[in-house]
Amino acid sequence: MPQFLDASAVDFEERFVALLGAKREDSPDVDAVVAEIIADVRARGDAAVIDLTSKFDRLDLTPETLVFSAEEIDAFCEQVSQEDRTALELAATRIRAYHERQMPEDASWTDESGATLGWRWTPVSAAGLYVPGGLASYPSSVLMNAIPAKVAGVGRLAIVVPTPDGQANPLVLLAARLAGVDEVYRIGGAQAVAALAYGTETIAPVDKITGPGNAFVAAAKRRVFGKVGIDMIAGPSEILVIADKDNNPDWIALDLLSQAEHDESAQSILITDDKAFGKAVAAAVDKRLETLERRAIAGASWRDYGAVITVSDLSAAAQLSNRVAPEHLELCVQDPDGLAEEITHAGAIFLGQYTPEAIGDYVGGPNHVLPTARSARFSSGLSVMDFVKRTTLSKMTLASLRAIGPSAERLATSESLEAHGLSVRARLDALNE
Amino acid sequence: MPQFLDASAVDFEERFVALLGAKREDSPDVDAVVAEIIADVRARGDAAVIDLTSKFDRLDLTPETLVFSAEEIDAFCEQVSQEDRTALELAATRIRAYHERQMPEDASWTDESGATLGWRWTPVSAAGLYVPGGLASYPSSVLMNAIPAKVAGVGRLAIVVPTPDGQANPLVLLAARLAGVDEVYRIGGAQAVAALAYGTETIAPVDKITGPGNAFVAAAKRRVFGKVGIDMIAGPSEILVIADKDNNPDWIALDLLSQAEHDESAQSILITDDKAFGKAVAAAVDKRLETLERRAIAGASWRDYGAVITVSDLSAAAQLSNRVAPEHLELCVQDPDGLAEEITHAGAIFLGQYTPEAIGDYVGGPNHVLPTARSARFSSGLSVMDFVKRTTLSKMTLASLRAIGPSAERLATSESLEAHGLSVRARLDALNE
Structure with missing residues (x-):
């Protein structure tokens, strides 16, 4: 059962602060192992990458087979059903259209002293994208990382994706192709991050590395930061829904579960101005949890980190939401645009009852790589801006x-x-x- | 003596790669000490900060005297000469005018499916700025960090500046006042970074920490990253000058020395298409080094990391510069705007012979906090963008x-x-x- 909090209760502040501070992720300390792996790749290049892939992914590669050939990618793409391909193409088109609007503009002006000032944006020359293997190998994440890079004008975009036991995900390869990725390597883990950052005989180094990964990948990204740029270190997913009583409890329940099903450490919070509606949503969650495929994961997340908070009015809900600074925020209220004006910290806002968060994961257009763990207080989701840099000009x-x-x-x-x-x-x- | 390289020599590529890869900074490993300090501040708050300030800065504070009072700041500001004040005010005005143009715009549009999409920018609520004490306590850096934050709309801006033995720099406090800083604390080191990130009884936590510092400060910023946002970890300063023979060798020598005098690990590189001119500049550097106040530092930097590279034409110079991705780039050539078009990676470009880099350090308008150590390949100088974040919108x-x-x-x-x-x-x- 999730926590039920009432903003008018005397112990509310204490419980809310505890909810905010709940440590949801227990990252294993893999830093020493990762340091060794990186040193090995720097010292031995391809040979180290090949050895580590054999050890961790049970896959024997050669310098020639580190990379997927165009023919191999063709063959995998052909395995994708027409229906999946059409959906992926729609997603790619919409994500591209959204991100094309993000290209920042150059500027130049002459001031009253006669000095000409301004700035110019240029793309990162080469970027690498980490794509997890196995269960968390999401073709949508390939689109969300690769398309902004290509829109920014990145000349060379390489993907690393582990293929444990040689198993590759055809949709990931199709997504890479649709996004215009230039190279795809069948490697993963800290060794893949090291190869991208420092280069090997076969893999040219990149300037920036983005994309999600496990604790080893995250530790490796932290370690190579400085040598190359990295995106954020993503934590478990979160959703906060502000909903009034004029909503279908089952829809809201499914929205909460769509984050909960990602990870036992995910967090789903409902804030409502109607206590009875809150209970109805919690009941709807329980009902859906009876049959949901990922009910073990989603149930654990909802039980351990879920919360239903009742407030006196929607402005109070907005204030609490700002303290959470959620990754995803749904505003299922009469006037979502008005309430959005009161939101100061959130990765993405989904307005109105017809905008389930899942739309944003796939086909909405905005990026689904968003700041977690309250970092929306100071950072933004992935965008074209992550793949360009500004040079200032003075004359x-x-x-x-x-x-x-x-x-x-x-x-x-x-x-x-x-x-x-x-x-x-x-x-x-x-x-x- | 600096290195002299000739791009037409057979060993040029080898020597240039060695120059690119030269490790100029030997960061002491202070991570374990810093981890302890952060844990102490988290556990004991003000008491830890006060103890550590007593230990490292030989200054005994109380929770009440951690912060400079308005009256204290007034008194320090009155110590500043009218001439210094006027110069600082001109710098503040110009920096503000430049950065006001950086405010990004919100967007909203309706696409062909009827979906309304867009994004909105909001400021970070609270930011902290680290200002070094002692020799590297630069009022110009206060302006360069604080003004973009205030232009972005940061509501609460706190400065931490150590005052070893109680010695404060009046110009730093005046710069803080001119920039609209809200709070100034007389603390430094890892303990100050920890206090900003986690808060104490007296110091409210912030969301983002920027500003330069020593190895302890840099390690602390790395450690608190995630809990709060940080800016880049700055390395030693660099300048690359591309100059043709129609320049005054002494001017170019002084520009090279203006980076060399920062730090023995700084790097100054001249690329020219005229070998005799390169030698004339090197001779002018030697002459200036006879009398320069910081000749010990500047001389060591020039000797150990300086370089004069001769190329056959200016396009070749631009190509080499792009491989360096310098923090500061001067284009002292006939057509600097044309050559700037060939530059793909640089923190800041100074065009023409009347734009010494030092103008950009103080009064040009653009920020002087710029990417070092080749990170201009993937990152930008400090700007308003570092103090705002984007929320995406979908309906x-x-x-x-x-x-x-x-x-x-x-x-x-x-x-x-x-x-x-x-x-x-x-x-x-x-x-x-």
Whole structure:
């Protein structure tokens, strides 16, 4: 049974803070193992990657078979049913259309001193995308990572996806093809992250690595950060639904379960201004849990981390939601746009009762890689911005250097950086001659 | 003496790769110490911060004196000369004007399926800025970190700045005031980062921490990443100058020295298409090194990491520069705008001979917190974007759910996520009734 909280109860603040602080993930400390794996790949390159793949994935590769050939990808793509292909194509089209709007614009202007200032965006040259194998091998995640990279203009996009015992997911390969991925390697784990970051004889290094993975992958990404860029370290999924009584309890129950079924550490929270509705939703969850395929996982998540919170009004719900800073937020209320104005921290907002969160996982268009564990307080979901970087531009004229140069010189002196000041002074003196 | 390389020499590629790979920073491994300090601050709050400040900064504080009072800041600000104040105000005004143009725009549109999509940007609620004490206590860095935060709309901005033996820098406090900083604490080191990240009885926690610091500060920022957001981990400064022969060798020498004087690990590289000019610059550097205040530091940097590279033409220079991905890039050539078009990776570009890099450190307008150690391949300088985050928005209509819902259901099924599919199916079925 989930927790039932009432915002008017005397112990509410205490219980809410406990809910906020609940440690849901118990990451094993694999850092030492990962450090060894990375050192091995740096030292021995392909040979290390091949040995580790044999050990962890029970798959014997050669430098030639590390990468999927175009023919192999063709063959896998042909295994995909027309129905799945059509769905994946619709998703790709919609995700691309959304992300194309995210391309930031260059700027250039001349200020009153005569200086020309601005900035320019350029794509990362090469990016690597980690795709988990096995149960969590999601073709939708391939689209969500690869399409923003390609929209940004990344020239070379490589995927690593482990294929334990040689088993590959045809939909993952089709998604890679639809997204325009350039290379797909059948490797995984920390060794794949190391290969992408440092390169091997066969795998050229990339500049940025994104994508989800297990504790080994996460630890490896943390370790190579600096050598390459990484995206966020994702935690277990979360949904917060704010719903008034004019909702179908079963729909809301399914939305809560659609996060709970991801992971026993996932968290689903309902905030409502109607206590009876909250109970009806909890009952609907229980009913669905009787038959749901992943009822063991979803049931554990709902029991351990689920919560139903009753508040006096919807503004109070928005305030609590802002303290949670949820990854996914559904606003199933009369005026969702109005309530959205009160939301300051959330990865993604789904407005109105016809927008189940699952739409956003696949075909809505926005990215489904979103900040978890309250990190929506300070970070954003994956986007084109993760694959571009900004170069600032400054160009002084004689007049602008005369106008602002002396202040730079003065500040350099105050910071005891003489050469800084002299680099300005030498020019000003020459100009005054 | 710096290295002299000639791009037409047979051993050039080997030597250039060695230059690129030179490890310039030997970070001490302070992680275990930092972990203890963070644990102590989490456990004992103010008391730990006070004890550690007594130990490391030889300064005895109380919970009341952890923070500078408004009166104390007033008194320090009055110590600043009118000339320094005017220079700092000009810098603040120009930095603010530049960064105000960076505010990203919200978006909302309705697509052909009838779905309304978009995103909204919101500021981080609370941010903390680390300011080093002692020699590297730069008022300009206070402006460069604090102004983007305030332009972004950060509600609460706290500074931590150690004051060893009670010594504070009046210009740092004036910079904090000009930038609109809300709180200034006289603490530093890993304990200050821990206090910002986790909060104490006196210091409320923040959501994001930025600013430069020593190895302890850098290790602490890495450790609290996830609990809060952090900016990049900055390495030693770098400049790359591309200059043709029509330049004053002394000006270019001073520009190279203005990075070299920061740190013995700083790196200054000149690329020119005229070998004689390269030698003239190296001679000018030597001459300036005879008298420069920081000649010991600048001389060591130039000797150990400096380089003068001769190329056959300026396009070749741009290509080499892109492989370096320098923090600062000066283009002192006839057509700097044209050459800038060939630059794909650089933190900041300074165009033309009247734009010494030092202008950008203080009064140009663009930020001086820039990616080092080749990370301009995948990251950008500090900006307003570091203090805002994006929430994506999706709103389906009945029609749009009918149009795209079945594809979401199909993909959910292919990923064995039944509740995801059911959350869409339940709505579609109800709508079809």
